[in-house]
Amino acid sequence: MAGRxxxxxxxxxxxxxxxxxxxxxxxxxxxRRAAGREKTPITVERIIDAALQAVEAGGFEDLxxxxxxxxxxxxxxxxYAHVRNRAELGDLLIGRLCSQVALPAxxxxxxxxxxxxxxxxxxxxxxxxPGIAQAALTVVPADLATLRVxxxxxxxxxxxxxxAQQAAWAGDAAFLYITGYCLEAAAARRQGEDVDGxxxxxxxxxxxxxxxxPDLFPHTVTHARELTSGxxxxxxxxxxxxxxxxxxxxxxxxxxxxxxxxxxxx
Amino acid sequence: MAGRxxxxxxxxxxxxxxxxxxxxxxxxxxxRRAAGREKTPITVERIIDAALQAVEAGGFEDLxxxxxxxxxxxxxxxxYAHVRNRAELGDLLIGRLCSQVALPAxxxxxxxxxxxxxxxxxxxxxxxxPGIAQAALTVVPADLATLRVxxxxxxxxxxxxxxAQQAAWAGDAAFLYITGYCLEAAAARRQGEDVDGxxxxxxxxxxxxxxxxPDLFPHTVTHARELTSGxxxxxxxxxxxxxxxxxxxxxxxxxxxxxxxxxxxx
DNA sequence: CCGTACGACGAACATTGTTCTATTGGCGAT
DNA sequence: ATCGCCAATAGAACAATGTTCGTCGTACGG
Numbered sequence: 001m002a003g004r005x006x007x008x009x010x011x012x013x014x015x016x017x018x019x020x021x022x023x024x025x026x027x028x029x030x031x032r033r034a035a036g037r038e039k040t041p042i043t044v045e046r047i048i049d050a051a052l053q054a055v056e057a058g059g060f061e062d063l064x065x066x067x068x069x070x071x072x073x074x075x076x077x078x079x080y081a082h083v084r085n086r087a088e089l090g091d092l093l094i095g096r097l098c099s100q101v102a103l104p105a106x107x108x109x110x111x112x113x114x115x116x117x118x119x120x121x122x123x124x125x126x127x128x129x130p131g132i133a134q135a136a137l138t139v140v141p142a143d144l145a146t147l148r149v150x151x152x153x154x155x156x157x158x159x160x161x162x163x164a165q166q167a168a169w170a171g172d173a174a175f176l177y178i179t180g181y182c183l184e185a186a187a188a189r190r191q192g193e194d195v196d197g198x199x200x201x202x203x204x205x206x207x208x209x210x211x212x213x214p215d216l217f218p219h220t221v222t223h224a225r226e227l228t229s230g231x232x233x234x235x236x237x238x239x240x241x242x243x244x245x246x247x248x249x250x251x252x253x254x255x256x257x258x259x260x261x262x263x264x265x266x
Numbered sequence: 267m268a269g270r271x272x273x274x275x276x277x278x279x280x281x282x283x284x285x286x287x288x289x290x291x292x293x294x295x296x297x298r299r300a301a302g303r304e305k306t307p308i309t310v311e312r313i314i315d316a317a318l319q320a321v322e323a324g325g326f327e328d329l330x331x332x333x334x335x336x337x338x339x340x341x342x343x344x345x346y347a348h349v350r351n352r353a354e355l356g357d358l359l360i361g362r363l364c365s366q367v368a369l370p371a372x373x374x375x376x377x378x379x380x381x382x383x384x385x386x387x388x389x390x391x392x393x394x395x396p397g398i399a400q401a402a403l404t405v406v407p408a409d410l411a412t413l414r415v416x417x418x419x420x421x422x423x424x425x426x427x428x429x430a431q432q433a434a435w436a437g438d439a440a441f442l443y444i445t446g447y448c449l450e451a452a453a454a455r456r457q458g459e460d461v462d463g464x465x466x467x468x469x470x471x472x473x474x475x476x477x478x479x480p481d482l483f484p485h486t487v488t489h490a491r492e493l494t495s496g497x498x499x500x501x502x503x504x505x506x507x508x509x510x511x512x513x514x515x516x517x518x519x520x521x522x523x524x525x526x527x528x529x530x531x532x
Numbered sequence: 533c534c535g536t537a538c539g540a541c542g543a544a545c546a547t548t549g550t551t552c553t554a555t556t557g558g559c560g561a562t
Numbered sequence: 563a564t565c566g567c568c569a570a571t572a573g574a575a576c577a578a579t580g581t582t583c584g585t586c587g588t589a590c591g592g
Contacts, residue, residue, distance in 0.1 A: 176446035
């Protein structure tokens with residue numbers, strides 16, 4: 001109690017164990033209160049709901065303790081009985097989003113499609129709440145729902161027959177890329193207004209790239225179109241396909257080829 | 267003048283043109299002032315220096331206008347004559363870091379090694395200033411030094427013979443992955459303290475993963491070691507190698523029927 | 533019936549980004 | 563040489579943020 005807290009307080013190991021074991025009993029005293037009263041008691045779930053609405057409305061940078069509190073009709077201090085930090089609130093949001101991702105039963109026949117599907121689900125969830133991917137990067141292994149998605153992705157990758165080390169690293173890379181992709185998209189949308197209030201769209205960016213001095217930026221000027229393309233999620237699927245493609249080179253569909261393509265890694 | 271400014275003010279197109287054309291004249295009136303006085307006038311360069319020192323000391327979240335100002339022996343208001351925003355300061359920091367990246371002359375014989383080298387330089391620059399990669403994600407095409415690195419990476423990728431679209435997307439993916447990787451590393455270091463002040467290292471995380479219920483997290487528990495490995499930058503090089511590996515061969519990304527050796531065709 | 537304990541909450545504190553306004557110092561123009 | 567002007571600097575202030583303290587109210591255990 002009196003000991004000085006770390007600047008960024010992580011979870012202790014006992015708390016971690018308790019968190020795992022108590023994954024079924026849903027809130028110790030909250031249920032009791034919820035049953036007794038109609039006064040809409042403050043729950044972690046309600047906080048998460050309000051926070052998600054706030055992010056959906058104004059982006060992650062507008063996710064304020066006060067905004068969440070007023071959305072719940074109370075003051076900011078009331079939240080700290082259920083959530084330790086703003087950072088922990090972010091973790092909870094990511095957990096909620098991850099809990100809504102459907103994980104297929106791994107099928108070695110179509111593991112690439114399955115993996116892409118899960119990644120697309122994550123991407124859509126993150127894109128729906130602009131900037132929320134920022135919270136996903138600070139999470140190491142905090143929430144069980146988040147770990148569940150990681151387990152599912154790892155399961156699919158392992159079903160491909162890839163070695164465990166490659167599967168683990170590829171899953172990590174995919175998750176990292178997804179968050180980066182969504183963060184970039186959120187940033188682009190956020191700063192998408194000019195001083196005049198005009199929206200900077202792809203054509204605008206392309207035009208600006210073409211204005212660069214061709215002696216210093218020859219390729220950028222020449223390929224401005226390719227650099228700014230990728231409207232839909234073509235870029236997204238392209239990158240992830242690239243990642244998955246090199247994993248365990250297609251498990252030799254036409255017989256046991258004794259020709260091993262170069263393994264990435266060391 | 268009196269027009270209302272956008273919430274996130276981006277750069278106008280005239281300013282963009284001016285920024286490009288004035289890339290050589292180094293600070294319009296700053297040089298003049300610097301020559302006349304020993305009173306250490308405030309320059310953009312000095313602001314960037316102070317800001318980088320602040321980030322190196324306490325991470326990107328401790329990068330405060332006030333901290334930078336006091337490091338320069340003045341108040342926070344004095345900075346706004348040279349820097350428009352905290353966001354623009356972040357862009358400048360990324361630009362400074364990018365300006366220190368050495369770009370090789372593209373050699374089609376060893377384009378992979380060259381690309382990896384540039385990525386490693388970026389990674390090391392970002393890792394030296396924890397959390398600064400956050401600013402790299404919000405930059406679209408703001409700084410010339412940043413664009414220069416993009417041009418260099420694109421040049422190497424094009425030298426590989428890959429189609430322009432693939433080269434552009436791959437470069438983007440690599441940059442995105444680098445920033446995500448560095449952000450994750452910064453977050454891990456930041457939250458690396460327990461409530462007791464103990465440091466959570468990889469062994470600790472691995473142990474925690476093993477504590478998960480095996481019925482729900484079979485693969486995570488089994489491969490906890492692989493998930494937490496990647497001490498050095500093995501994970502980094504692995505992922506980028508995976509990305510580069512699949513670049514050239516088939517122009518159609520979806521169906522890699524058989525692998526062509528790199529053809530001299532374009 | 534009362535005591536107690538815990539969740540809710542109002543107010544407050546330290547800190548942040550940013551702007552308004554005054555001041556000052558040097559340089560060009562007369 | 564003197565005047566005036568403009569840009570840079572800085573002090574103070576404002577709105578908004580995360581977080582904590584102490585109080586209050588109410589519901590449950592006795």
